[in-house]
Amino acid sequence: MEILAILIPVSLFLGGIGLAAFFWAMRTKQFDDPEGDANRILIKDWDDRPRP
Template sequence: MEVLTFLIPVSLGLGCLGLLAFWWTLRSDQYDDPEGDSARILRDDYDDHPAD
């Protein structure tokens, strides 16, 4: 049971680190897609056939 005094703070710290990393990616516009799928599907250079 003594190991829990070590594992609980480590797991909370890693969880907070993951949340901070996710928040940073949101704030730095990592998920922006200026040309979304709705416009991209209409372009001619995207087709279902592989290039020869």
């Protein structure tokens, strides 16, 4: 039972880090164009450089 005194705060801390990383990714627009990646694999043109 004493191990729960350690595991619960550690799990809450790691969950908080994950939540902070998710909000950072949303704020820096990491998920801005999810449809573009899905449609890009269907285009037959070869492009070595990504479009800006």
